[in-house]
Amino acid sequence: MMTAEEENTREHASTVSLNDENDGRLSVSITDAVSELETVKFTIQTKSALPSFSQHQMSVIRCHEEFIWLHDMLSENIEYAGYIIPPAPPKPDFEAARDKLTRITAAESTMSEDEYKKLRKELESDYLALFKKTVAMHEMYLMRIAAHSKLREDSNFRVFLEYAKDLKVRSKNKKELIGGFFKNMTKNVDEALLSSQKDKDEFFIERRTFLDDYHTRIRETTRQTEQLSESTNALSVDYMQLAGGFALLSVQDPQLQRFMAQCAISFEVMQKLQKRVSTDEDLKFTDLFKYYQREADAAKSLLYRRGRALADKDIAENKLEKAQEKFKDIPTAEAYLQDCKIRFESISEMAKTELDTFKVRRLETYRKHLVDMSELQIRHSQSKVGELSKGLELLCDL
């Protein structure tokens, strides 16, 4: 099947933002990826100067499920309740591409050789684009963890990067899935209840309103971006067909032969460039917004956890009061309250730092993506102008 070239993955490594917390003592990158049947296998290379790692350099192969396992491990760790847990990368979805492949092979007999080749080529480039995307997202996930001063110390993370053999992670069975589903439901209900919570801390109040609002807005923007990218792509398909039309004219009309042949060539180039514009819109815009939508979700989860901790503390206080009234179980209640207090305060403190870095990270990422996007678009349009101008010059002579 398909292998993403190393070059391409490297290119993507450079376009993903590097958190400035990363002091270079741990660097993770995905150097290769292979698609086998249903799964994609990523080759992850790690260079570490940290003492906790057994070696300085290592390389392992992981599949998507193992990433999810890592994410679950991190989210379920109560010590990390005060952190924004990096959102898991989305599952690689080659469904659409696979459908297209079956459709094309089925219709092979009805098409001309040329058409079939063209469609296959198109499909291959689609596959490649999807591939690059999924690699980028998995890589970004790992780099995010690597950049977090506390999370990178996590033992599971180390195992993930080091353990040479298969982690033998099985994807959740039905029971676990349903369990997870219910957990989510209760969380949502809880969140709703907590939203009316009285918070003394201005910072968090403001943060919560901001995040809620931001989340809605960014979701809308993501949707629009996806549509934009699709529309741009549609145009590239049209250019290809136009090139085909020109080629036909070139064959049929001897007086127009060279003229139209040149037109066909120009529009084939236009098609490629237009497609690149569309892919870039997808990568730089859609993925950016989608990622930050997930991050915003993760931040909201953090705030939820804090809110939960606050509610627990309040309940504990009530319990203590009651116990004090009844003169029963006062020490337990006091101990419990103390626990809750500590928990709440640690979460609050961690959360503060996290949310600040979240903001900084966001600025960084947006900046990088928008700058990259501008430069790419300028380059693509310049190429288009170049091709069209060259073509026009040639046409004027014919």
Add this chain to the structure above:
Amino acid sequence: RIIILEKQWYQRRVRGAPTPAAVVCEPEEEDPVTPVAEDKDALFDMEEKEDLAGIEDDREDLFGSSEEPATTQPDLFDDDDEEEESSLQGAIPVRTNSDHDRVPFNTPAVGCALDDTKTTALLNAAKESAQLKKSVGWVNGDKKSSPKESSSIEIPNYTKVGEGYSSYIIYTIQATIGDAPKTTVQRRYNDFFVLHQLIVENYLPRGVIVPPVPEKNFMGTAKLRFGGGSSNESTQDPSLFIKRRKAALERYLNRLMAHNLISKDETLRRFLQEEDAPRPNPNATGIKGFMKSMETMVTKATARINEVDEWYEDKQQHILEMEETLKKILAVSDNIVADRRDLAAKSAAFSSSCLHLGEGEDNASLRRAITKLSELEQNLSNVHTEMADGDLFIFGETVKDYISIIQATKAAFDERVKAFSLWESAQSTLAKKRDTKSKATLQGKTDRVAQCEEDIRFWEGKVEKCQEDFEVISKNLKEEIRVFEEVWVRDIKESTKAYFQKLIDAENQIISSWKAFLPEAKTIN
């Protein structure tokens, strides 16, 4: 004395002095094939006398009896005169007394000193070359004729007249023809349609490819009349419809004026210059018109030409292929327009959601950057809308026009087939008449025989005329196709180049928009 008179008269004619029926310029509407343009029925009524007269002349010439100068045959021989002057200059021999009695006035000098068979041959040759010259001359004009004047037609604006059901659009047409001052007239679509019908009637039977008129459009017009509602959709649709129609009508008029022969047409000139629009031909509509079109259909269905010249079949095949391809390209072009408009819409939607997102940002520089992004996307949206118009008008409409022109070409080919089948049917009638005559001769019915001979003479003439017509229309068609191909190649090249240019301009605008945004993106902090 008689000789001298004759000579003087002859010389006067040769030098092209205006005689009552003399024709000076070659591309003229009076021509041997004009009769074909009129009702087929009339062909046998009106023209019979003329034809007979002409035939009489030829025959008398051969058999040596003198005739009155046939004033009804100026067409055939005037051009001969002009031809003769140049080619047979040295051949004007001395006339002998005996000859002049036999030679009719209107026979050029050829006939007097040469023997009979040669006469016929030369006569035919002269006629043919004249007609050849004439047929090529009609369509293209040669140096002797008046040059085609340069002209330009514009439709600068339009207005809506009336309300609701009875409302319509009036287009203002400005025509600049040659050195004449600019004329301005007001016309509505129906006037164009009538003009087109008149021109088709007049020119199609000669094998001319008549430029097609923009088609009637019930839906568009209906929307126009009742439209103008509150939603954006309906106000956009009518104005786009009018814009396209206006541009198409302009192109239509300019194409008419670009055609060598049609540009000089009376009706067209009146259309462009007089206040009142030309009226439709009453014969065209109603029962007569209907019968005519039925007849057309029948002849079309049954005729096949045994081609001597493969050229016609090849060309038809070639044109059909071209039509196929153009239709495909038109479909793609329509897709491009639709997709580009869609892209403009999606960019605009994205722009407003960016604005919304920017407002929600807590960091000032990021907010500003995203707002700028929103502006950028709005600009891009506008560029795309403009490009869509370019896609449509520059490229798409040209392709659409040529698909219609190809229909007109097919009609011209059909006219040739019609002419052929008329010829064939004349030939078969002649054969039948000859049969009848020989039967009558065998039976010894002398009075019948005489009648038959008369019939035969008539039909021989008919056959000859039909053959002439067919050859003329064939030559015309060849020339028309040649011009068509030339113009097509030129037009499509120009349109494609203009399209490239428009795309280049649009992409340059995109570049400058992004370049303006880039520094903003860099300031995010």
